[in-house]
Amino acid sequence: MDFSFTETQGMLRDSLARYLRERYDFDSRQKMLAMPGGRDPAIWKAFAEELGILGAGFPEEHGGLGGGHVDHMVIMEELGRAIAIEPYLDTCIVGGGALLAAGGDHAATLIPGIIAGDVIIAFAWAEPKSRYNPARIETRATADGAGWTLSGHKSVVIAAPYATHVLVTARTGGASGERDGVSLFLVEAGTAGITRRDYPTVDGWMASELFFERANVGPHALLGAEGQAMGLVDELLDRATAATCAEAAGTMRRLHELTLDYAKQRQQFGQPISKFQVIQHRLVDMLMEAEQAVSMAYQATLRLDLRAAERARAVSQAKAKIAKGARFLGQSAIQIHGGIGITNELAAGHYFKRLTMLESRYGDQDHHLARLEAMMMAEAA
Amino acid sequence: MDFSFTETQGMLRDSLARYLRERYDFDSRQKMLAMPGGRDPAIWKAFAEELGILGAGFPEEHGGLGGGHVDHMVIMEELGRAIAIEPYLDTCIVGGGALLAAGGDHAATLIPGIIAGDVIIAFAWAEPKSRYNPARIETRATADGAGWTLSGHKSVVIAAPYATHVLVTARTGGASGERDGVSLFLVEAGTAGITRRDYPTVDGWMASELFFERANVGPHALLGAEGQAMGLVDELLDRATAATCAEAAGTMRRLHELTLDYAKQRQQFGQPISKFQVIQHRLVDMLMEAEQAVSMAYQATLRLDLRAAERARAVSQAKAKIAKGARFLGQSAIQIHGGIGITNELAAGHYFKRLTMLESRYGDQDHHLARLEAMMMAEAA
């Protein structure tokens, strides 16, 4: 057993953290949100060109740094600390993961583009009736002479307004809820027949509803075997969930720090509120949730390469625990901040909003507990 | 709407409270537990003869005081304050309720005996596999020429070691879990074929496992119509549950007082621990649970005469809420007492043990929430 980071990982963390401290403070982030398109595209370019982090998880033969899940975790934790609105998870972890799994031309063409910051991939797995179950989808893909034609509605696709490509799940067979018949497509964002309705999210991201109206995505859009994508989709979602855990851990740690600092300077009844024992114990309980979130992010990340059941168990335990802890920590942070915590004026409120969304991203506590219970019963049987 | 007690109810409370303060303090109770048989039978006699409270809930034509559910509630709350080990619930509320429902000779003969303190009734509804579902029973009753013959095993029958009569549920038809086929019998404790294994409970009561081995209980033991007792059993259990809520509310209030007193005198780090804000807030949260328990006991009691579904909803809401609050309050009381709370030397530990048992008596939080949810779904359908 070894819990230490490699030198590369340490440098990755330091350089990203320094960059975000300098260029991604609260005021800068607020300015980005107010830009046309709701973000500053220069940041992503800087990730690629100044920091060179977008290749962290790609093999060297694709021009990457040859890192793995732990490198992703380090990056996500730092992005979480800054509540950065950058599509690293979507593009590098999920999109990149799908390309590496598919291999071939797709990977060879697009991965260098990802690393260069030119290719941004959004992941369209959810639908209006899917809730958190990726197999409950109704979008259809049919093969015709000219490739694949997609029809359906994908919901809350994060980063879709500015993505160059979209990774889409669609049925080539089977009915909603069935695992068989789900296929995975990588399509270009500008394809005819795809319309978007773009909007900001409550936590400052940009997302879209994607409508496929007999969109012909060409013959090469299919990744992997037709109808057999659920194994890969599960794996991609588990990786995304583990990355979300790391992000949430970073957000929780930072929100705890902000709250601790505030409590030390905020005076009430003639003393800093940090002198009140109930505030102290609440801050301690928050710290314990933050530290356990970090532990759980490690745990999930380090088990991503185990067989599917063990991977799923590790990831769902992490997300279930963190979803609960994130809610407690976020609500406590606002309560300790008092009125000012409920305004848009302080960073704390924005961290709270982001944490609230992370609670349910890729499945809320109930979803992941149900997944664990199904495994518990399968083991008992 | 009216939340006031009648003058009779006020006197009932005052006289019982005074008696229990004087004769049922912690040391006296400890001595009772050490007596042969695990109790002091003179107390029950005094309830009948000195206090005259055993007839509180019986109609005047049976020699009672003509009171109702609220009178029972008042008595149970006071018994709960004293963690008294007296079978008022079993004998007067459940046993008396069954006799009044059945009417006829049984009632005319036995109710005066109850009021006089001579008749004690235990309620044998649970079985080893029933958990908290009164219809999941396997004890069988068959009719023969000489009346009814019972065979089966009834578990944890409170007060059975010293009861004169036992109210028993048994199947005259149907299979375990079915509501049809359950009948109710009132049998004399000494009947041949009934064997007991007596034992104390962790909270100081006496109980028995009752084994019926082809016990012939005579032709008149059946109460009500054969096979149709579940409606009455539900009602009796709802009354017992409401009474348990009142008892728990009394126990919670008293344990809160004991803890508050202890916290005020207990010195740590140079001051009473009641000066520490986390202790103060915990004591406040305990108070809130105790007060809500009282409110819920009222609520359940005042709705006992509504139609079955409304009665069940009121009772199960009360028990579910109180079960949770009782656990929180009991555990908090021990935590605030510290080491001494875990010994048998102080009253607090005994209140905690009793509260722990009351949590699950007549169904734990899960049982009652499940009952509420079944009703919720029936309404939605």
Place this chain on the structure above:
Amino acid sequence: MDLAFTPEERAFRDEVRAFIADNYPAELRGKQDEGEELGKEDMLSWHRILYRKGWVAPAWPTEYGGPGWSATQRYIFSEELARADTIPVLPFGINMVGPVIYTFGTPAQKERFLPRILSGDDWWCQGYSEPGAGSDLASLRTRAERVGDHYVVNGQKTWTTLAQHADWGFFLVRTDPAAKPQEGISFLLIDMTSPGVTVRPIITLGGEHEVNEVWLENVKVPVENRIFEENKGWTCAKFLLAHERTGIAGVARSKRGIERLKGIARAELDDTGQPLLANPFFRRKVAELECDLTALEFTELRTLAGEASGKGPGPESSLLKVKGTEIQQRITELVLEAVGQYGAPYFRAFPEGSNESPIGPAHAHRAAPTYFNMRKTSIYGGSNEIQRNIIAKMVLGL
């Protein structure tokens, strides 16, 4: 003890119910449920209807325009309002400054202000909180210096709800800086159009403009606009705080909120495609919440009957505040859980007057902002920590 209403009380309930059904403005229906922001005219329209009926101020004495109802009637009235999901009558005039004026004001003050509070002609706001003061109300620093027949007021107030619409505000100001924190405070009524009054919006987490900062710069306030004695304003403040806390349990509103939650959970699907309300775990959360609400309801009823620990509106209302706000917040938590991914889209960001429909189901688009916004309930009116301090001191004697 008896839970049933008398025949007279039942008749009253029917009368109220019928009045609401016949008179509540159609254009307001549903707005409350969905957590929509309301405009000034929206808020005033229902106020004026109740005023014309004589029902806008249930708790006021009849001599000042109250309907003369019993406590049970007031309870029934508030239940019926919530049941029909009416928008609330704003508390700043009717429940807050009005009772202070009829209790502590001069006959001239009563005559001048009370009728216009009732009619809704004057919109009131509350100038209590100051930046940095939080729950420590008595630490206020806004100064009022007496100059002839005027006070000259300088300072800053914050969290001033709906001050952007206000004609008048009632303010706590320090008139004797040398006195102890709770002494030397006076209670002033200030015309919000006075020179030197500036209202600046504070935007809250959901994007709402509900609260404001109010800056007071050499604002001249006639001495006749002071309520009660100079330096005795804390008496009015304490009276008002106790008054404010009655009804804070919000039982009837929360009942309505749970019904709405159930409706949403019937429409939303769980991971297996069944209605969320049929999902055992979601259902259990609702069932537990209903238990909590029943316990709160009966604790409030016991309090109204003077039966709970303590008597009259006092420390035990702290319990109602704590539990009431916990339930209100929990409802918004569960609504947000229920709507799943469609809690994320931020509809508020669309240009005003846009006729675009929200993203996702209609019940979803306010779920997150409402959840964020409701965090305020455990902070304002004395934070829930302060309420526990009050109970510890006043009820437990600690």
Place this chain on the structure above:
Amino acid sequence: MDLAFTPEERAFRDEVRAFIADNYPAELRGKQDEGEELGKEDMLSWHRILYRKGWVAPAWPTEYGGPGWSATQRYIFSEELARADTIPVLPFGINMVGPVIYTFGTPAQKERFLPRILSGDDWWCQGYSEPGAGSDLASLRTRAERVGDHYVVNGQKTWTTLAQHADWGFFLVRTDPAAKPQEGISFLLIDMTSPGVTVRPIITLGGEHEVNEVWLENVKVPVENRIFEENKGWTCAKFLLAHERTGIAGVARSKRGIERLKGIARAELDDTGQPLLANPFFRRKVAELECDLTALEFTELRTLAGEASGKGPGPESSLLKVKGTEIQQRITELVLEAVGQYGAPYFRAFPEGSNESPIGPAHAHRAAPTYFNMRKTSIYGGSNEIQRNIIAKMVLGL
């Protein structure tokens, strides 16, 4: 970062596992699981087996008889002990006074005491707590007056675990009453057979005799039995407290506890007659508990690796203590819930040596006493409130 064991570590694990399987006494199997009380010989038998193997004191330096294992080996060893549900080696000698003696003792003291601690020839108890002192350890009042080459000790200790079996005790006593609370304390080893030592049982809620009061009346203690300098005993006490808290998370034991809980829940039926573990709500409680335990496990692993906030056994062990005890208590709560009505019968009350079987299933009869007894874990070793105070001060700087 890598979770996998090295081949050497795997071989070590297999060796430990085989040793336990071959050597753990048959008559002890299952006793730990069921929460049975153990006799003195029960407790010593396993100690002696480990001693003969050289494994009884994994953390001791090799020069005093430790096996010289790495942190990972010690982790593996404790995991395997818990996995096999062995009874624990008593901590008072091996984990508590032993390290104090080899760290602070003289060569003569080491030679005299350490071998008999290892062999189990001396049974040790801990004389720290005093009546009324609770978590405020430094307020102790037991006096030791120096008279020639002896101390004369007077006072009373309490919560002295298993003192009824003890040959020796280590005591904190006040040797300078004029000094500040944490100064003027000395660390004495006292022969429990000395005249003036009286041990009286304290019976706890489940009826167990596990803890005692120890009365010291003019007990003569040779000066050579003092560890470290006079009036510097607090140094030993602090060292020992930090030492005591390592392993307090109890992860491996809780894993075993959850497995046992699941077994019980497979055997018990819910209201509908299906196994309780198939009941969605009971199952969910178990699943949540498993999440909590995994979080604790990885937080402990990070702490062992020096990765968590702070370094070395210090304040972050307070986190492990709080969460570890919460989980231990929760397991007993769920066992008691699982057994339903058969939690009530009090089997302990039967006469000793009786061959009557318990009431209800065998897994049920210790459920309530164990639940009651485990409430102690959030109280002893510094209550969980004290642990939070420590974290607030040492980690958060409050």
